[in-house]
Every structure is written in C-alpha cells, then in structure tokens.
Amino acid sequence: MSEATNTLRSAIQAGEIIVSHVSKIYGALQFTKEVVKDCSFTIERRKLTVMIGPSGCGKSTLIRLLAGFDVPTSGTITLNGQPVIGPARDRLVLFQETALFPWMTTYDNIMYGPRARGEVSCETLELAEFLLNKVGLQDFRKKYPTQLSGGMQRRAELARAMINDPEVMILDEPFRGLDAMTKELMWEYYSALYEESRRTNFFVTTDIDEAIFLADRLLIMSNIPTQVRAVLEIDVPRPRKLADLVENDRSNEIKMQALSILHEEAMKSFSRGSKAAADFVEAYSKRVNKI
Amino acid sequence: MTRGGKLLLSSTLWRGIVSVAVFLTLWEIGSLSKIWIKWDAFEWLRTALNAVGFKPIYLPWVGAVPAPSEVLNAWLIVLQDPSYWQSWYMSFFRVMSGFIAAMIIGIPFGLLLAVSRTAFGVNFPVFEVLRPIPPLAWVPASIIFWPTQELSIAFVTFLGAFYTVVINVIGGARSIDVRYFQAARSMGSSQWDIFWRIILPGTLPSIMIGSAVGMGITWNVVVAAEMISGGGSQAGGTSGGGLGFFIWNSYVGGSYEQVVVGMISIGIAGYVSSELLRALGTYMTPWLRLR
Secondary structure, eight states: HHHHHHHHHHHOOOOOOOEEEEEEEEEEEEEEEEEEEEEEEOOTTTTTEEEEEOOTHHHHHHHHHHHSSSOOOOEEEETEEEESSSSSSTEEEOOSOOOOOOSSSSSHTHHHHHTHHHHOHHHHHHHHHHHHHHTGGGGGOOOGGGSSSSHHHHHHHHHHTTOOHHHHHEESSTTTTSSSSHHHHHHHHHHHHHHHHEEEEEEEESOHHHHHHHOOOOEOOOOSSEEEEEEEOOOOOOOOOOOOOOOOOOHHHHHHHHHHHHHHHHHHHHTTOHHHHHHHHHHHHHHHHHO | OOOOHHHHHHHHHHHHHHHHHHHHHHHHHHHHHHHTTSSSHHHHHHHHHHTTTTTTSSTTTTTSSSOHHHHHHHHHHTTHHHHHHHHHHHHHHHHHHHHHHHHHHHHHHHHHHHHHEEEEEEEEEEHHHOOOOOHHHHHHHHHHHHHSSHHHHHHHHHHHHHHHHHHHHHHHTSSSSSOOOOHHHHTTTTTTIIIIIIHHHHHHHHHHHHHHHHHHHHHHHHHHHHHHTTTTTOOOTTTTTTHHHHHHOOOOOOTTHHHHHHHHHHHHHHHHHHHHHHHHHHHHHHHOOOO
C-alpha cells in the first residue's frame, strides 16, 4: 500500500514549520489580552506533532497564526525557511467542526482541491480512489454530507485534506464532539493515513489519550498566555494499538508525566481563579490517589 | 419512494380533496341562500341579519357571489372560447418574461452586492430607496418609459420579483459559513473558483426562496397591471388581454360568474407556476432533499 501511494505522490515534499518568539495580543490600548506570549517551537519534518493544553489556553489562536488567517503581533513563523504570509495550500487546516461543502457529494468534496487548482490527472483520480477506500467511504461516494454520520464526515474531511498533500497538515481538535467509540475508530483511521504517507502533521487536542496514541512528539502548553511548557518524545513503536493505551507501560509512564505537567499548569490557573482548572485539579487528584 | 412515503402522499392527497370539497359545499350553500333564507325555518336568521344592519335577502357577502355550480357552467362555456386560453397565455407570458428578467438581472446583481463592498456601497442606498415603491406605483411611469404597452407591463412585473430576489441573494450569500471560504482557500482555490463552487451553490437555497416569493408577487402585479392598462389591447374585447383583463372585462360586462372563473384561473396559474419553481428548486439543490 505504502509503496503504491509513494509513487502516486512522490513530487510533494514534507515541510517544517519553525515558530520563534511569537506573541499575539488582541484588543488595543488598555483593553488588551495577550493570548500567545513569546512562544517558540518546531513542527518537525515527517513527524506527527501533537499539541495539548488546557481548554481556552490559546491553541486555536496559534492555529490561526500558523494557517495565516491572522498575523502575529511579534515574532516570526517560517515554513521551510520562508515566512508565512496568508493562507496557502502548503498548510492545510482541518477545523473543529466539519467544513465539508454541503452541496457536494463525498467524492466531489474529496476532489475539490485538485479540481480547484486544475490538477486533475490519472494520479489524482487514483489517489482519490485510494483515499476513499482508506477511510472506508467507497460506498458513500455519491452521498451528501448530511447523509453521512459524524464519524464518516470527519473521515471524508481527512481524505479531502490528504489528497492535497499539504507540506504541513494542521488539525484543530478534529475529533471533538464524537462519542468515545467513534473517536477511537477515528484515531485508527487517522494514524493509518499518517503512517502511510508520513507527512508533517500538527494535531491539536485536549484529550490526553488521543495525544499519546497519535503523537511522535508531544508539546504541552501552558495556560493563557500560551507557551510551550514541555516537549515529550513519544517513543512507542508504530503501528500502535488501542490496547497499548492501557497495557503498554511506556505509554502509561508518558501519560502520567504529561498529566503531572498539565496538573501544575492547572494549579497555577486555579490559584488565579479559573473555574475550568478546578475540574481538572479535582479529577487529577482522584486519579493519582487511586493509582 | 418507500411504501410509507406513498401512503403519506395519498393521505395528504385525500385531505386535500376533502378540504376542497368542504369548501365548495359551504360556498354552494352560501350562494343559494337567496332561496333557502326565505323559508320559514330561517325566520331567526333574517331577524338576526336585520338586527346587525344587513338586508335579510341572502347571507352577507357569500350570498352575493355566484354559486360554484354556476361558475362551473360559465367555465365550461369559456373553456371552448379561444380568447380565454389566449388570456392564460398572455398572463403566463408576461409573468415569465418579467420573472426571468428579474432572475437574470437580480441574481448577478445580488451576488455582486454581496461580494463587493464597493458595489454594495454604491448601489445599495439607491436600491433601498426604490425598493419600498410598490410595483403598481410604477405603472404610469412605465407607460411613459416604454414604447409598447406589453413592455411596460413586463417591466412592472419584473420589478415585482426583482427586489425580493436581490434581497434574498444578498442575505443568502452573506450567511455562507466563513469556514467554507477558509477551507476552500487553504486548498488553493482561486477567487473565481470560490465564486462558482462556494458562493453560488451556497446561495442557491436563498435564490429559490427569493424566487418563490417573487413569483407570487409577479402574479399579483401582472393581474393588477392588466386591469389598469386595459390589458394590451390592440386585439380589443376580451381577446389577448390576459387574465387580469379577463376579470375586469367580465366585471364591466356584468358576468359575475366569469369574474370568479378568472379569479380561480389565476389561483390555479399561480399554483402551477409555484409548483414548477419548486420542482426546479428541488432538482437544483439535491443536497437539501436528501436528509
């Protein structure tokens, strides 16, 4: 499988994004809010980097900056050494809610990118077939998004993004709102797609299990204004199995490490009066006492 | 369609038939009140009518209207008259030419106003001043403007649909979710492609709503315009004047049965054109019907 697709899209390169000393301040004069503060990290080439942080910490703002929908107040973002200005197809963003075009069938949605750029060739048609099969939607190619289940919509969107072979693929909590079973199924589909192509992927989540299952590198973010608090290498071999999350000692070790960092962050914002942090602190103390 | 669907359809059909039958029966009874109200048994009704100031010779309003049986008789006679069909043709022709012109000019104009701030700023104030002017207020002006009476009627009809179409197109295009634009842009879409494959299909449901409302207004307007203008006339008499003129002519000629025939004809004509439009709309927006 992997060989077949590598010949299908050999021309595309994987990109590397370097974020250095980026800050983002919203508002003006005395009514300002600093959402991102002197934040630096690298999204490494051909790796799946997962960013995890407390909700409302400014992850979505960072994504908007990476995608080019917004510009940083200070600092620079570069892709392969070139500064990022505005949205372009080399950085493709998958949003929290589905953004499949409701007026197109699954197949037309997947083919949107190649058709929009006038790049329809035998290879792209073949790639579309391959991706349809890979996400298990070959029987749903003529269905409209409203006729698909939530999980199918997410899968169709993954395929629609993957066919463009972006240098960096950015996913903003793509499986949020799906039920637990569907979510796990999505992890398997998504990691299979990633392992098959090995492109640069940047995945943002608030779910620690999702992060550990998917990541090569895990960025743990601080509370708002957001900064990188820690970087963990997830050295669990691929392909991974869902059972690893429970049985693999290394997975659990990393998970506890990550949770304790997140806990420290939550304690800090708790002391500053955040109610969301209170829930996390309580949940964490229960979990630690049990083990 | 499923068996359940057919069952539902037929029960809807039956309800429709019953509703029309009950309406016709009550109408017939009301119209015949000239006869039965004289019977002794209705002494109380005559007293009651007298008390509220009506002449107790028949039921108020409905008693003055020709009975459906009489209308049906008049209709059967009129059906063999080619000038009646000519009226149908004339009105349909006027409605369709005005309506189609409104679509051809209104849809691009509305889209232009929705996508371009400059175009909006320049055109919208004038548009908003002209919009509240009822199309019928344009009748004298359009008779002066246009060389032939046919053109002035078509122009007034056009105005009836135009404003509604434009307002709906602007609203529809503006309410398209910004995520669709972001997704399209990050897949490398050009402005042109975004227009044809995002804005246009995204606005289509609103265009359909606008044209359904516009079609109703068009029928209102054409009939009134035909009455006022004397229905385009060269042919003279009842021939060639359209359904509005047919009604007016019958009224002047004292044939009240034919007045009602004309009214019902317009009802049927409006219903038929709305149905055609709905069928077209359903055909053009398949993603809305397949939920």
